Amino acid sequence: MLVTGGAGFIASHVAEAAIEAGHDVLVVDDLSTGRTENLPTGADFHPVDIRHRDVFRELALHFRPDAISHHAAQASVAISVREPGYDAEVNVLGSLNVAEVARETGSRLIFASTGGALYGEVADGVAAGEESPARPLSPYACSKASFELYLKAFGETSDLNYTILRYANVYGPRQDPHGEAGVVAIFLRRLLRREPIQVNARDRLGDDGCVRDYVFVRDAVRANLAAFEGALDRRTINIATGIGTSTRMLAENLASLVSHPAIVRDGEHRAGDLGRSVLDPTVMTSILGDPTPLAEGLETTTEWFRLESESS
Ligand SMILES: NC(=O)c1ccc[n+]([C@@H]2O[C@H](COP(=O)([O-])OP(=O)(O)OC[C@H]3O[C@@H](n4cnc5c(N)ncnc54)[C@H](O)[C@@H]3O)[C@@H](O)[C@H]2O)c1
Structure with missing residues (x-):
């Protein structure tokens, strides 16, 4: 499995669990917010920026992953408001580099999207389901919603197998x-x-x-592994508690x-x-x-x- 953003919080747990399950794991992370201390033992790590298309592509083609768990992102709403261009460069253009590689290598692509930001304000007494309309209110939510649309379009026009995981507020070690x-x-x-x-x-x-809606990181990991096994192909699902x-x-x-x-x-x-x-x-x-x-x-x-x- 190729794990982008694997030196960060959530994806380091995904990488760790994939290694424990016996898979080879390649981590790509530019360490902009991630830390090498988070990397699990046994992961092959490359400090690469997903915006650097050729470097990323060469690395991925050499590894030929069965699946890509794509977590590398500009993940701060506040930064996206201050620097929407940077947010889009990483979360849209960088993500497109990841999608192109997935199509080229026939890998499953698991995308860490956001339910927390994408649905916008959720009224008292209601829980936003996957069919609820997207109401992005920040550049971060726009860039995540935008890449979801790309994935769905690629799914329609090619045999790309993707899973969109819309995380609520993830917490954990x-x-x-x-x-x-x-x-x-x-x-x-x-x-x-x-x-x-x-x-x-x-x-x-x-x-x-x-x-x-606080969801434990272990549940995000379980969803990634299920998607990796093909149980969630072409699905968009909330990872939450309700x-x-x-x-x-x-x-x-x-x-x-x-x-x-x-x-x-x-x-x-x-x-x-x-x-x-x-x-x-x-x-x-x-x-x-x-x-x-x-x-x-x-x-x-x-x-x-x-x-x-x-x-x-
Ligand atoms: N934490 C949450 O509650 C939550 C909720 C919804 C969605 N998400 C999504 O889950 C993913 C992981 O979030 P996290 O909370 O673990 O954040 P994080 O900041 O700990 O992890 C993101 C990782 O991506 C790396 N990265 C950033 N830009 C990069 C680039 N250009 N090239 C390569 N690597 C780059 C960072 O160094 C970091 O290690 C993100 O895509 C985020 O949008 C998180």
Whole structure:
């Protein structure tokens, strides 16, 4: 399996699981946000930018993958707003280089798309299903939605086998706590250092904050492996739990797991943040079984961050 973005959070878990399942794994990552420490033992790593079409193509043609798990991306909504051209260069043009290689080598292409950003604001009481209209509100969501359209067009006009995985808010070990997203990692890092954490308002200062569908990274990995085996060919599926959790509820859960009192501050609403994003996991559940319960995923993640903080 060729794993793009495999030095990053989610794809390093995909690469690790593929190696454990006995597959040869080639990781391509330009280390713009990824770290070599994330790379699993046994992966063949090349620090290559997917925008460099010829270098990427030569490497991939030499490896001749059965499947490409494509996770390399400009993955920050905030950066996409500041630099929409850069976002499109990586997420559209870079991704097209990956798709061309998949077509040339006859590899399955698994694409890490975003349910969290793609469906836009999801009303209270509703979970966005795969048939819900795309309402991209950021350049990041536009570039992901755009590459989905390319894949569907290539699927119609060639024998490219693709799977589109629309992730909700993925959390788990190795998530980067330094960005503006990844609230589980950010909160855990701060809680373990006994630093205050902040709940940004959904509407008004002091409310419970935005609502998100937090899905454990293990479930994203299971979906990648199922797609790799051909169980999800030409499907677009949400990888989610269908359960909405407010930022305050998340903060309370994590505070109880680190088992010391948390200092929780209230922040204003952050411009551009969706108030609520919850996805319908019915299709995923029917194929892959139930998602990991939040309590179990948060416990495993807390343990990892605890060990990491003790060793640093
Ligand atoms: N984390 C989430 O909740 C979430 C939700 C929906 C979708 N996704 C998607 O899943 C994928 C992985 O996200 P993540 O959270 O692990 O982010 P991440 O930033 O940890 O991983 C992205 C990886 O891509 C690499 N990369 C970036 N630009 C590249 C380029 N031009 N060439 C080669 N490598 C490049 C980075 O160095 C990094 O290792 C991304 O495509 C992201 O859009 C993530």
